[in-house]
Amino acid sequence: MAARTASGGNGPEGGRDADLRRRGFLRLVLSGAVGGSLLLVIPMGAARLLSGAQEDEEGGGTSNNPAGRRYVFVVDVTRCIGCGTCCVADRNEFMVPDGYYRTWVERYVIEGLDEVHVDSPQGGLNGFAQLPEACPGVARDLFFVPKLCNMCARPSCVQVCPVGATFRSREGFVLVDAKRCVGCAYCVEACPYSARFLHPLHKTASKCTWCFHRVHKGLEPVCVRACPTGARMFGDLDDPDSEVGRLLSRPEAVAVLKPEMGNKPSLYYLGLRREVI
Amino acid sequence: MSILGLILLGIVARLVLLPEGYGSEGLYRPGAVQEEAVRAVRVQENDSCRPCHPLIGKLHEQGEHKALLCENCHAVGGDHFLNDMVIGGMSSPCGEALDGSCMRCHRQMDVAVDPEIIKLIKGPDHLDKLRVRSDHDCDQCHHVHAPLKWVREARAMVGVSDGG
Numbered sequence: 081m082a083a084r085t086a087s088g089g090n091g092p093e094g095g096r097d098a099d100l101r102r103r104g105f106l107r108l109v110l111s112g113a114v115g116g117s118l119l120l121v122i123p124m125g126a127a128r129l130l131s132g133a134q135e136d137e138e139g140g141g142t143s144n145n146p147a148g149r150r151y152v153f154v155v156d157v158t159r160c161i162g163c164g165t166c167c168v169a170d171r172n173e174f175m176v177p178d179g180y181y182r183t184w185v186e187r188y189v190i191e192g193l194d195e196v197h198v199d200s201p202q203g204g205l206n207g208f209a210q211l212p213e214a215c216p217g218v219a220r221d222l223f224f225v226p227k228l229c230n231m232c233a234r235p236s237c238v239q240v241c242p243v244g245a246t247f248r249s250r251e252g253f254v255l256v257d258a259k260r261c262v263g264c265a266y267c268v269e270a271c272p273y274s275a276r277f278l279h280p281l282h283k284t285a286s287k288c289t290w291c292f293h294r295v296h297k298g299l300e301p302v303c304v305r306a307c308p309t310g311a312r313m314f315g316d317l318d319d320p321d322s323e324v325g326r327l328l329s330r331p332e333a334v335a336v337l338k339p340e341m342g343n344k345p346s347l348y349y350l351g352l353r354r355e356v357i
Numbered sequence: 358m359s360i361l362g363l364i365l366l367g368i369v370a371r372l373v374l375l376p377e378g379y380g381s382e383g384l385y386r387p388g389a390v391q392e393e394a395v396r397a398v399r400v401q402e403n404d405s406c407r408p409c410h411p412l413i414g415k416l417h418e419q420g421e422h423k424a425l426l427c428e429n430c431h432a433v434g435g436d437h438f439l440n441d442m443v444i445g446g447m448s449s450p451c452g453e454a455l456d457g458s459c460m461r462c463h464r465q466m467d468v469a470v471d472p473e474i475i476k477l478i479k480g481p482d483h484l485d486k487l488r489v490r491s492d493h494d495c496d497q498c499h500h501v502h503a504p505l506k507w508v509r510e511a512r513a514m515v516g517v518s519d520g521g
């Protein structure tokens with residue numbers, strides 16, 4: 081406003097004056113912005129920033145991981161019987177409110193050559209006693225696919241969180257800081273695997289944590305422990321004695337969900353069929 | 358405002374807006390990791406049940422269900438026993454609820470599962486084949502903690518071999 085008044089008309093003197101003031105103003109804004117950004121970033125340290133970037137590139141390496149572990153989750157679709165015991169155990173461990181699911185089981189029924197019916201009544205909590213109503217015919221194929229957080233090395237949820245409330249810990253667990261979360265639900269929208277929801281009581285983002293609290297105490301995630309058939313497995317990929325390490329080192333077909341999203345999940349599937357999305 | 362003033366403003370904003378330790382491990386509050394790590398474990402391991410339930414624990418340990426969590430059928434340990442004290446009851450399904458519990462895993466559907474992984478049955482067919490009344494509950498032939506115990510004992514008594 082002041083600059084405009086001072087410049088008055090369109091004469092050469094007034095123009096130069098305004099130009100100088102504008103430059104001064106821009107310089108101030110720029111230095112403020114640069115200074116501000118630096119102040120936010122300085123505590124990270126350049127080395128950590130670089131090593132973090134490198135880790136992401138490598139899909140969750142161990143350079144920034146004090147425990148030196150590379151945790152992965154493996155689901156063997158051929159072993160899942162759709163009992164839903166995993167979902168009940170998860171509900172019990174985390175007291176998940178009705179209608180919300182941290183983990184769920186999907187049923188795929190293939191009729192004829194290419195008719196695919198997918199359902200997950202109550203997230204599979206009560207098992208799958210009946211065939212889906214939409215599918216009265218004889219199933220050519222029927223299988224169950226347990227779903228949970230993919231613990232991506234490049235998580236979309238972390239990228240979109242405006243307040244740094246969702247993050248990937250040094251051990252590779254994507255977690256939510258409920259104290260910082262403002263409940264904007266950007267992360268809920270951003271997750272390509274629909275793993276997140278807004279907790280109806282706390283009004284903050286919530287999701288499967290691969291039972292970080294249990295793993296921290298040397299226990300398995302509760303769904304892994306509860307599964308009667310061993311369809312869910314968890315462990316350190318770099319531990320040659322771990323089942324997941326053994327499984328993922330064999331020349332077997334291993335798949336991740338939606339690889340085209342570029343999220344680099346740490347959740348792998350054995351025996352995944354092409355119909356699964 | 359001078360550059361110095363802006364930097365000062367930035368420092369104050371940083372102190373006010375960023376939580377303690379932010380940036381020391383990554384772009385998050387390190388305390389959040391610790392807060393998640395100390396969350397209480399509600400579903401317990403079977404070892405925590407055995408001191409008070411040694412007999413059933415031993416039976417379970419020797420039977421085909423040994424890999425199952427007690428809490429798969431008996432609700433949540435964390436609501437039953439805490440700080441060396443019984444704080445609540447534990448449910449044990451019986452009758453139809455028990456059958457439902459068994460059939461949750463053992464119901465034969467059109468899904469192809471290796472019989473080595475789990476034995477799947479079609480409810481009425483299974484009873485028909487063994488000439489058992491159709492209103493029998495599972496635990497009238499199977500000890501739920503060691504499902505083949507009574508079956509094996511009965512077979513040994515009458516001298517028949519394992520017929521499936």
Ligand code: SF4
Binds near residue numbers: 159162164165
């Ligand atoms: S408990 Fe295991 S077998 Fe049962 S639904 Fe879950 S993953 Fe499948």
